Amino acid sequence: MGIPPLAGVCTFEEAAQLGLGVDETVSRFVRYAWISKRLVDYVLFWLNPTPEWEVKEALSLHTYLSTEHAALMRARVAEMRNPPPRMDIPPDAEIERFLNEILAAKTTLEKVVAVYGVLRPALLKAYQEHYAAAHKLVDFPTRRVLRMVIAEETETVAWGAAAIEALGGMEPVGEWVAHLQAYLSAAGGITGEEPIPAVPLAPALQTEAYTPDFFPRRDARFVQQDNFVFPPHAVARTDGVSDEEKVLALMCKRTLEMDVPEVMARMIAESDGQPWEYFVEMARQLWDEARHAMMGSVYLQHHGIDWKREVPLHPGFSLRLNQHMTALEAHSVLYTIEQSLMPADTGKKYEWVTAQGEPLAKLFQDYDWADEVLHVHIGRKWGLALSGMTRAEFVAMGQRKALESEHVLEQYADPEKQINWWDGFVQKVLGHPSAVAGHDFTTADPVYRAKPTGIRANI
Ligand SMILES: [Fe+2]
Numbered sequence: 001m002g003i004p005p006l007a008g009v010c011t012f013e014e015a016a017q018l019g020l021g022v023d024e025t026v027s028r029f030v031r032y033a034w035i036s037k038r039l040v041d042y043v044l045f046w047l048n049p050t051p052e053w054e055v056k057e058a059l060s061l062h063t064y065l066s067t068e069h070a071a072l073m074r075a076r077v078a079e080m081r082n083p084p085p086r087m088d089i090p091p092d093a094e095i096e097r098f099l100n101e102i103l104a105a106k107t108t109l110e111k112v113v114a115v116y117g118v119l120r121p122a123l124l125k126a127y128q129e130h131y132a133a134a135h136k137l138v139d140f141p142t143r144r145v146l147r148m149v150i151a152e153e154t155e156t157v158a159w160g161a162a163a164i165e166a167l168g169g170m171e172p173v174g175e176w177v178a179h180l181q182a183y184l185s186a187a188g189g190i191t192g193e194e195p196i197p198a199v200p201l202a203p204a205l206q207t208e209a210y211t212p213d214f215f216p217r218r219d220a221r222f223v224q225q226d227n228f229v230f231p232p233h234a235v236a237r238t239d240g241v242s243d244e245e246k247v248l249a250l251m252c253k254r255t256l257e258m259d260v261p262e263v264m265a266r267m268i269a270e271s272d273g274q275p276w277e278y279f280v281e282m283a284r285q286l287w288d289e290a291r292h293a294m295m296g297s298v299y300l301q302h303h304g305i306d307w308k309r310e311v312p313l314h315p316g317f318s319l320r321l322n323q324h325m326t327a328l329e330a331h332s333v334l335y336t337i338e339q340s341l342m343p344a345d346t347g348k349k350y351e352w353v354t355a356q357g358e359p360l361a362k363l364f365q366d367y368d369w370a371d372e373v374l375h376v377h378i379g380r381k382w383g384l385a386l387s388g389m390t391r392a393e394f395v396a397m398g399q400r401k402a403l404e405s406e407h408v409l410e411q412y413a414d415p416e417k418q419i420n421w422w423d424g425f426v427q428k429v430l431g432h433p434s435a436v437a438g439h440d441f442t443t444a445d446p447v448y449r450a451k452p453t454g455i456r457a458n459i
């Protein structure tokens with residue numbers, strides 16, 4: 001046996017076989033990239049109104065992966081054709097008609113089935129067939145992209161299959177599935193190259209321009225979702241509180257962070273004319289913030305805490321930013337919070353230091369801090385720079401909007417449900433009274449306040 005030739009990519013015999021040409025590869029990649037863009041849209045539109053926590057978690061990951069996949073495909077197309085074909089418009093009306101029809105989904109099951117039971121499995125199949133048909137040697141860069149994309153889409157489709165099963169299966173929405181399949185077939189499938197059946201298409205269900213709903217929702221397991229009182233914000237930074245209690249507060253704060261993906265989904269959805277890089281980086285942060293919520297939930301669950309029930313994981317922050325601010329104002333609030341997390345004595349380093357005695361919390365805070373470094377950069381690049389303001393102006397707007405919007409929760413808050421739950425929670429989890437037992441707390445996160453006003457008595 002000699003040294004493997006052709007860099008081990010394939011044999012001489014395999015390399016002498018034919019494969020797809022450049023035109024076919026470009027045309028397919030343009031379609032995949034557009035479909036990936038629409039997959040991102042669905043998440044941006046659906047993340048807020050979909051109540052199921054686990055679906056929000058997965059949508060956050062999958063939108064990030066779709067932005068990355070589209071970026072890889074766009075880059076590969078640009079390598080092969082100069083100037084590259086436009087990739088910011090639908091490749092043809094028929095595939096767009098199918099993709100639009102998905103927006104007619106109403107329930108979580110219909111949404112999950114449309115994306116994970118119909119679209120993504122067809123997309124994965126197209127990727128696999130493309131991978132098999134591409135020339136192993138001359139089209140190595142295409143195959144490398146497809147290899148990465150197939151690996152991630154395989155996991156995504158597997159999540160979807162399990163989620164569909166848990167939501168009741170495909171059967172109850174059989175008509176919906178058949179409707180979408182018919183629309184996909186009428187577009188010649190994902191590649192547009194499959195034979196189109198000669199059957200009339202049922203009338204479209206999504207006939208009007210889609211109006212997204214950015215009102216954040218939680219499912220019924222979050223029994224305290226209407227309680228906007230959230231002492232952990234203040235407790236985590238209150239002198240005289242033990243690190244043990246502060247860590248518990250930090251982990252509750254992390255878990256609450258599902259409201260950040262909700263805020264970012266709306267901000268990204270309403271962005272106009274941004275380059276694809278914007279979507280990749282913003283979706284990366286969206287996914288990071290969902291992971292921060294997961295970090296908290298993992299810690300709490302590991303300590304036997306029924307966090308969906310015990311912690312009021314209210315959507316107050318996303319309610320305020322999505323319903324009562326423009327997308328730019330919302331970005332200024334996010335930017336201002338992130339800037340304020342950098343000082344070592346009060347920000348992410350402080351949180352990490354606080355968690356020194358708890359290895360799991362320390363690890364989580366370590367990566368939370370690292371992620372925040374990236375988010376500050378993303379905020380500077382896609383928030384501050386696009387605002388046309390100076391840093392001082394942008395931060396001033398963020399602080400003003402954050403403070404101004406605190407009171408809007410009053411219109412959503414049933415006074416009877418605004419309860420300080422922290423004392424009882426600490427007693428139950430730590431087995432002793434809280435260091436701040438008896439204090440009243442606000443829902444606000446003091447971190448973005450210019451001069452922390454400390455503990456205040458309102459919602
Ligand atoms: Fe975060």
Ligand SMILES: [Fe+2]
Nearest residue numbers: 289371372375
């Ligand atoms: Fe962040």
